[in-house]
Amino acid sequence: MRGQKDIFIVADNIVSPLGGTTAENFSRLVAGITGVRRQDRPEMADQPFYAALFGSMDGEDLLTEDAAASHAAGGGFTVFERLLASSVADALHQAPGIHPADDRTILIVCSTKGNTHLLDIDDHTPAERISLPGSAAVVARHFGFTQTPIVVSNACISGLLGMITGMRLLRSGLFDNAVVTGADVITKFILSGFGSFQALSPGHCRPFDRDRDGINLGEGAGTMVLSTRREYRHGLRLRGGAVSNDANHISGPSRTGRELGDAIEVALREAGCGAAGVGFISAHGTATAYNDEMEAKAITLAGLNAAPVNSLKGYYGHTLGAAGLIESIVTLASMREGIVVPSAGFETNGVSAPLNICRSLLRGPLDTCLKTASGFGGCNAAVVLSK
Amino acid sequence: MEYITGSCVIDGEGGYKNEKKIFSFAAGSSQPAGYLPALYQHFNWQYPKFFKMDNLSRLGFAAAELLLEGWETGAYQPQEVAVVLSNANSSLDTDYRYTQTTKDIPSPSVFVYTLPNIVTGEICIRHRFKGENAFFLSTGFDPALLTRYVGYLLEAGIARACITGWVEWLGEGFKAALFLIERKETAGAVPFTAGNMDRIFKISMPCE
The missing domain is CATH 3.40.47.10 (Thiolase/Chalcone synthase)
Structure with a gap:
């Protein structure tokens, strides 16, 4: 595929239990700090478990001023939406030349289970409020995106597939910029499901090790801003x-x-x-x-x-x-x-x-x-x- | 240039293959969940795994069986066939069912279906497709997105054929509309455009 367009990475963000920016996250990783901790959360599981979770399930600690302002104004974000918004806000802040209102900019939202935490609370929440396109629309409106966002939900490859989708839409010439964001919140639903598969490690997980015995779950969000515009050609x-x-x-x-x-x-x-x-x-x-x-x-x-x-x-x-x-x-x-x-x-x-x-x-x-x-x-x- | 070389639409009214009605569901005879096992018997499919699937996967499986009946898959390598699907409510119907099981003993066999792309996996296993996958969620059927994305896969040579469309099941409501997209014009093929997809998607709906 000769002559295809270069896809430049303009900005990025990670919001996780290790920090609210990519730099905060990376400095903790270099220092050898893990977000995986023993969790005693009777509302999620009868037994303690190991996972990387935010301090409180209501997510107040993830709120950026931006998302908090919308919440106060009656924006009514779900925990999942606040996580997405916090990550997108920081990424866009680093990319003043990328305008959500530009019709050449597309928002791509990736998630495996989205608002599943609403199912843990009760079973009366309307389907439209749980749906990922609904959440994507809430986040898009908050930042002023004018194009209808694209939502990718393809199990645990969702984040990579969102990046690939952005790359392809940009290479096809339909858009110049893609804001690719993804998040998942760990809930009783997800924890019990992996538990029913006997897939959870009883301690810290050990990838590729002889004694590996299952996964730890974690929650967080990431955002990557992509562009074909030459002004960003010095980036990765x-x-x-x-x-x-x-x-x-x-x-x-x-x-x-x-x-x-x-x-x-x-x-x-x-x-x-x-x-x-x-x-x-x-x-x-x-x-x-x-x-x-x-x-x-x-x-x-x-x-x-x-x-x-x-x-x-x-x-x-x-x-x-x-x-x-x-x-x-x-x-x-x-x-x-x-x-x-x-x-x-x-x-x-x-x-x-x-x-x-x-x-x-x-x-x-x-x-x-x-x-x-x-x-x-x-x-x-x-x-x-x-x- | 890409063509829609086959289509299959299934909803509460019945089923259409290549825009011709091939069966009707007897209205009121059973709950919608009973429609698909009846279809399995009617067409005498031999695939016992069907009965392990949730409603969303059964619906996608049935639509793919009808869409691909008689298709020469031998013309393509497994990795050359893509499956790109979409719906509005992900796996919410099964998510509700799984949540009920957590009040007693969480069921792994229900949990595994709490992802929209399991139906993609079931179709890939049945037909041995190993190419590109994507599952998009949109409030309604979005033929513009699918024609753009699938069009790029075929034009860039990433796939040579693609099964694409819509598979939705929530409560009593369901609809599948699957399309076979190829870079060759076969008898009855129509150009792969959003307009043609939309027209076929609405085939069972009364004219406005």
């Missing part, structure tokens, strides 16, 4: 992306990793980059037995088993539809700072195709990085980020 770029399906099982990954491996190869080809050019891989690494094994096989099939790899799940937990955005944005910070953070929880290799898992802070220039994700429904996604 989203170079390629691809999605695939295992066509194997709705809740278990491929046995071979072939399909994620295919998505990685297609994304690298689109980016015009060979396997040898990849300096770092931010893996999905959920710390379930099957995901990490599949992912290790996929990375090996794509010829990338020598590249440094980490999983951020030990710091953020699995932030579901936000994970692809949050973890891509940490990768951007790694490229700017020349620092890769270690893969928390990893000690002894526990996958059949050994990877180069980061055990300590890695310093040095990074030009091209890969981010992967997989989810229920057999979906896989990969994106390539570069200088």
